[in-house]
Amino acid sequence: MNKIENRAWTSDTVAADLERAIHEHRLPPGTKLGEDELGEAYGISRTLVRAALLALSHRHLVELKRNRGAFVAQPSALEAREVFEARALLEPRTARSAAVRMTEADLAVLTANIEEEHAALDGGDNGRALLLSGQFHLEIARIANQATIANFISELIARSSLIIALYWRRRAALCETQAHHALLDAFTRQDGDAAEELMKNHLLDLVASLDLRNVIQPPASLREALKR
Amino acid sequence: MNKIENRAWTSDTVAADLERAIHEHRLPPGTKLGEDELGEAYGISRTLVRAALLALSHRHLVELKRNRGAFVAQPSALEAREVFEARALLEPRTARSAAVRMTEADLAVLTANIEEEHAALDGGDNGRALLLSGQFHLEIARIANQATIANFISELIARSSLIIALYWRRRAALCETQAHHALLDAFTRQDGDAAEELMKNHLLDLVASLDLRNVIQPPASLREALKR
């Protein structure tokens, strides 16, 4: 594998780089993440790679199978529902808090984000659009000034990206930008009630855009899956 | 340091053992966790110790200072408030879900927990009582059947133990068992409304029992702290 870049990688920056790649669907669910391969790619030893993979496994983005290696996680339909239930518990109230604390600078950041996402979609870069969409949600948590909750939301958003990769039904285009625009309006008016309600519905729409009935469940073991 | 026990430790079990010790206040905030020391205590190499410390740092129970080592975390007053705000967001609704799903077996587990906690308090083992109190909250999340949310709550509970170690004002005895009994009653009646309300108030009482005004803040650097 090619060397990625000549910079001083640490386990933290490697983990962040991998998380970004996962979030952008450049590393789809189930991808094997070999230690030697990654070590060579980043120009570091397996020690640091393992630390990075361990960190990602704690965020449920990577699954470590003993003596088998690390794989990009494949959330089950059950897990997918749980992730969105957790988001439904955290994000609407966080959006409300953010709304009442909103400053001009914050609005500018969110606006820029939406525009970038639009550009990415026009350019056909769906991965980048998805990453930006996640960053929109994360930025709201940051504005709400709740680092602890923001951490949880950050993990949930990244896991949502895996869920979308696995369960999104392509019917309609992700009309996320619509919902984000509506939220931005509420934020501009510092309307907490509206922000909370919009976020709640936005998350419900997201779940509705998934197909969690067909329990594609575990490609876990090919041996089991292909029996018969 | 003495060897702790002759069993096959892994990074996971070591992390769990350390977390328990932290939760029980056997390892108070600020304690230095030297790699060699721990490695000898558990009879394992520094490699596994580092993996365990890394896991605990991801749960915000241990702070890793580069080139300085690992220390039991010392949450700031700000962080303390955030942790309880997060709990206030997650636990009341989770208690409601648990109430409606409650089975006889679940009730038995919760009852046994309360009794054990009582026994621990009588025996003067405050650490164990605190651990059991946390497990009561965690068990509720488990009963609610939301593994993802339960994970978050598990982390928040452990961090709360650190917060109590740092900020609890000893005035009155922790009248937690009172509140837990009341919750148990609501659960017995499968009364979701009451459970949610009781949990909300229980958490408010907990915060009220802390002294977060005196920002004891950072013994972070002795050099800075002892100036003048």
Next chain:
DNA sequence: TGGGACAGAATTGCATACAAATTTGTGTAA
């Protein structure tokens, strides 16, 4: 032709060795 056993290759698990940074201790000069 298909199944199973076995051997070699590849990969992970863990310990250890060495490098780098920090802390601690000592000596010297003002």
Next chain:
DNA sequence: TTACACAAATTTGTATGCAATTCTGTCCCA
């Protein structure tokens, strides 16, 4: 005596080596 500089010791950061496990390919036999 105090402050500073420098050296020794301790501790962490990272790479590497070896053992253990799993995977893959081949051969033999039914």
